[in-house]
Amino acid sequence: MVFREQVSKLFAEWHRICELPGGNDAASTHYISQLHQNGLLKGDEMTDRFFRVLMEISVAHCLSSEVINSNGLQSPHQMQNLSFLAIDIYAKLVFSILKVEQGSSKLFPLSKILSITVKFIQKDSEEKKNSFNARPYFRLFISWLRDLLSPEPIGDGVNFQILTAFAGAFHNLQPLKVPGFSYVWLSLVSHRNFMPRLLIGNAQKGWPHAQRLLVDLFQFLEPYLRNAELAVPVHLLYKGTLRVLLVLLHDFPEFLCDYHFTFCDVIPPSCIQMRNIILSAFPLNMRLPDPSTPNLKIDLLPEIREPPHILSEVDAALKLKLMKTDVDEYLKTRQQGSSFLAELKQRLLLSPSEAASSGTRYNVPLINSLVLYAGMQAIQQLQARTPHGQSAGNTVPLAVFLVDAALDIYQTLILDLDTEGRYLFLNAVANQLRYPNNHTHYFSFVLLYLFAESNQEIIQEQITRVLLERLIVNRPHPWGLLITFIELIKNPRYNFWNRSFIRCAPEIEKLFESIARSCGGLKPMDESMVSGWVSESAH
Incomplete structure (x- = not known):
């Protein structure tokens, strides 16, 4: 209890430094050197306790600020006015401590702080169950991603190691382990300060980390999608996932190309559109021939x-x-x-x-x-x-x-x-x-x-x-799929239009006819032939 009071006082002092007008760099540096002298940043059990208590204080302050208006007509957003002041101050303290460290030596305290944060979130989620509130942690991670990965030239290597440290933390907070963190998790993993940086440069060394996080997401969704149990929360997560995949398809198609096999392993067969997005990816430097080009060889x-x-x-x-x-x-x-x-x-x-x-x-x-x-x-x-x-x-x-x-x-x-x-x-x-x-x-x-x-x-x-x-699902459709289907319906070798399963019901026939037209897979002569037997069978 005494230790907690000491940390509270230190935190209040840090708050005062943050409130100082103008540049407070000298005061900040002095404060951090005091923490070192007091043995709080040695990297031992004491350091763990120090950061754990700081997390407790800042999260508790944030959640206690929640104002629930007694008027039931308020919208949910108005009912949750959280003050993130303590979270922001804590995020700034961590950033300031790491800024003092040089180069890769900052990675040790960062990985320690991230490990403490992950355990704290896991414990909070387990204890609170449905009343767990992930917003303070979202704010914390966003602040860190913004500040620690600033555009300042701190060396690509260090930037990359910071990114992979966050990738490891997010893997340990994946939806299967902390379901209450799912929405926040997806927002963090797909954030512009995180995923694009993980995928750009560094000779694609960040790709396996991004791949693992996407697999974490698919594995969580798989049982729901397999059984088509899309309650509102899962449906929102599914829509968010599609959005992320579409962004990757547009900006990083090679990433989806190179890992298509891994992703298809964990996406259930029923998720046709999700899988189509991945399979439609093609290298940026390639121009796809139009599948409906007549006599395309x-x-x-x-x-x-x-x-x-x-x-x-x-x-x-x-x-x-x-x-x-x-x-x-x-x-x-x-x-x-x-x-x-x-x-x-x-x-x-x-x-x-x-x-x-x-x-x-x-x-x-x-x-x-x-x-x-x-x-x-x-x-x-x-x-x-x-x-x-x-x-x-x-x-x-x-x-x-x-x-x-x-x-x-x-x-x-x-x-x-x-x-x-x-x-x-x-x-x-x-x-x-x-x-x-x-x-x-x-x-x-x-x-x-x-x-x-x-x-x-x-x-x-x-x-x-x-x-x-x-x-029959929304676009995009993989090029090879279109090529194969057009060949099947156009080449007389396959005798496709005379198969009995096509004529089993008028709506099935109409479906085939419309798909064939949209694929550009029928010549005018074929079209009249098909519409001829469609109208015959309708009588």
Whole structure:
């Protein structure tokens, strides 16, 4: 109690210094040297207690200032007039202490202060539950981000280390750990003083930190989105997430491109628009050809030979389930009579307890990993067989794609899996239909090949569903998705318009017709043909 009183007096003294007119740098420096002399900034248990008590005092002062007007007609904003004076003074004290430190030596006290702050917020949230108020902490973090990352040239390295220290703190305050902090957390993580700075410069060293924070957000939202339980609070968080993704799509598309695989692993299949935003990203220096251009030859696009840049560890799930060696073995030898294909379906299933908690019988990250990894190996093998400097598309017939062990795996999956498993498998393929690159080219071929070769209309219907549900949501739509769908409806090889599932109901027919028109996927002759059978079936 005595210690608390001492800290209160020191805090009041600091308040007086902050109130001094004009420059108070000398008084401020003297005050901080006194703290050092009193042994309060040594970095030991005493330092922890000092900052903890300062947090308690400033947060308590802020919350006690809340004025709740007895008049019930006041708007919620008028009812919550908080005074942030004590929070601002505390933020300034921390900034002043760190400013005295030189270069990277300021990072030790900062990481200590952030650690104390994180524990304080976690404890406050646990104790107060629904009455937890996150606004004082929002103010505190915003002040720090503004002051500590000032434009003053303090050296890019130090700035970056400060950013990653905050990224670590935000990771420990993620919505799964502190649900009551979710809105504030999303505002902080996406703040202009934080996320853009994390993504710009530093040779992309900040990207893994930003990626981890986005994954934290998706993991929290996943159960709600999977079960479509969007109560008002979750709906607001979902809309905020879409906004953040749209900003990233506009300003940092390469970041979304390079981590698309990781993000698709944690976004449930039902979140079509969210996933489309990520898959629509393409490098800033690329110009996308219009998918509806008549006779567009994608094989001739120079970009279609290039592999996309992927920072995700594509084979991580295969390694985790000890399947990578078996997959590699099959892709190399394509051994006839191998038990690999026969056992594949069973190996993709979750245990009953895992299935209950994840809402699906299948290991979705494992399916995603298998599909992309096998395709990447196939593309490498294909390129090794193709004369240097020529694209696989315009010099080698597509039949070359067919001597491909990956295709055996895909055909086995599409035939052996049940409806749920097949849907997840087809989604994993469709996730690779992005901007022009050799993955988009290969997986577009795979999807169309599976459609053409299947003699089961249920499979063709499911392939159509996976493409269509990604096209009927609001823009943006991934380029590779549009290219694949237009090829499917225009190329007579696929006999698309004569499939019975298109004619199952008049509204379905009209939907296909309107999607086909919006894709620019019908010639005038085709349009009259389609509208002819639409009107016939309506009678």
